[in-house]
Amino acid sequence: MLKAYKFRLYPAAEQKTMIANHIGSCRFVYNWALEQKIKSYEQEGRSLSQYDLNKRLPELKKEHEWLKKVNSQSLQGMTKNLDSAFTMFFREKNGFPNFKSRKNPIQSFPVPQHYTVDFENNVVKLPKIGKVKAVLHQRFEGKLKTATVSRTSTEIYYISILVDNGEELPEKQEFSADTTVGVDVGIKDFAVISTGEKIENPKYLKNSMKRLKVLQKRVSKKPKGSKNREKAKLRLAKLHEKISNQRNDFQHQLSSKLIRENQAIAVETLNVNGMLKNHHLAQAISDSSWSSFVTKLVYKAEWFGKTLLRIGRFEPSTKLCNVCGYHNSNITLDVREWECPVCKTKHDRDINAAINIKKFALQAKNLIVT
Numbered sequence: 225m226l227k228a229y230k231f232r233l234y235p236a237a238e239q240k241t242m243i244a245n246h247i248g249s250c251r252f253v254y255n256w257a258l259e260q261k262i263k264s265y266e267q268e269g270r271s272l273s274q275y276d277l278n279k280r281l282p283e284l285k286k287e288h289e290w291l292k293k294v295n296s297q298s299l300q301g302m303t304k305n306l307d308s309a310f311t312m313f314f315r316e317k318n319g320f321p322n323f324k325s326r327k328n329p330i331q332s333f334p335v336p337q338h339y340t341v342d343f344e345n346n347v348v349k350l351p352k353i354g355k356v357k358a359v360l361h362q363r364f365e366g367k368l369k370t371a372t373v374s375r376t377s378t379e380i381y382y383i384s385i386l387v388d389n390g391e392e393l394p395e396k397q398e399f400s401a402d403t404t405v406g407v408d409v410g411i412k413d414f415a416v417i418s419t420g421e422k423i424e425n426p427k428y429l430k431n432s433m434k435r436l437k438v439l440q441k442r443v444s445k446k447p448k449g450s451k452n453r454e455k456a457k458l459r460l461a462k463l464h465e466k467i468s469n470q471r472n473d474f475q476h477q478l479s480s481k482l483i484r485e486n487q488a489i490a491v492e493t494l495n496v497n498g499m500l501k502n503h504h505l506a507q508a509i510s511d512s513s514w515s516s517f518v519t520k521l522v523y524k525a526e527w528f529g530k531t532l533l534r535i536g537r538f539e540p541s542t543k544l545c546n547v548c549g550y551h552n553s554n555i556t557l558d559v560r561e562w563e564c565p566v567c568k569t570k571h572d573r574d575i576n577a578a579i580n581i582k583k584f585a586l587q588a589k590n591l592i593v594t
């Protein structure tokens with residue numbers, strides 16, 4: 225069973241430079257590999273595998289000598305990451321893999337193997353970078369899998385280590401309509417459950433979001449290139465990190481609760497990239513960061529032998545009456561409540577959608593007949 229552990233790193237100045245080199249080189253290889261894949265598909269109709277790409281890496285290194293300074297396994301880790309991104313794209317109908325930008329708030333690179341963790345001395349030894357100070361606040365035992373070193377926009381460093389503790393995953397527990405809930409992304413709320421429960425974003429998160437708008441305005445008012453603008457930017461970046469931590473905590477609590485209280489959870493797979501293009505939804509979707517929430521549900525379901533059921537986007541969960549099945553094509557984004565003209569049931573838009581998600585998911589498993 226795989227578990228992830230995350231620790232703060234305190235690299236020395238020259239180690240920071242090496243980390244920056246690794247980040248830059250890995251981003252370069254990822255973007256190169258994505259381009260190779262697209263080109264080969266467009267020109268030859270051929271899909272390049274991770275193996276094909278790795279075979280081309282030595283040639284790339286000859287063209288760009290600076291790539292030789294970094295751990296070659298980290299570079300190969302990027303072709304693997306790209307491969308996973310494509311698997312997600314095809315299997316989950318997730319967005320097409322994007323090129324990596326240096327502007328992303330969190331920059332990272334993988335360390336697939338040959339690193340060591342020294343709990344006694346609070347040190348992590350990384351290939352090509354050496355012994356880096358760390359705060360190893362949590363001990364673990366097991367086989368070290370891939371580690372990921374990351375740097376935030378406020379220059380905080382982390383290492384996230386995947387460990388196989390050798391334990392088997394528990395067997396999946398049985399589930400039925402009574403022990404399954406459907407969960408939908410709310411428009412106003414973070415999530416809406418088929419039981420009728422609506423889960424708002426917590427107050428502290430909302431307050432931080434309000435503050436975010438204030439700080440964003442301050443940055444834009446300061447003249448470009450000025451010291452004050454840099455200061456305001458740093459404050460903004462710090463708040464972004466705080467929000468991301470708060471959101472993570474909230475999502476952990478909610479996902480644990482849902483997993484604990486139910487045998488199966490049904491969700492819709494969202495095409496986040498597609499939805500971000502829709503201007504009205506952009507804020508709501510990125511704010512609630514639905515996909516990172518679903519990721520937490522996925523692995524917690526595995527840990528506890530529960531089941532995560534996923535239905536495709538193509539099911540019109542918002543537009544169907546969950547009682548009689550009437551299809552109401554008039555449900556636009558601003559419709560919060562509606563009455564079914566056939567069976568006269570009064571619907572809350574989001575609760576109706578959550579009930580439908582549960583229904584579709586169970587139908588797919590032949591667990592309810594309608």
Ligand SMILES: [Zn+2]
Pocket residue numbers: 545546547548549550564565566567568569
């Ligand atoms: Zn109806």
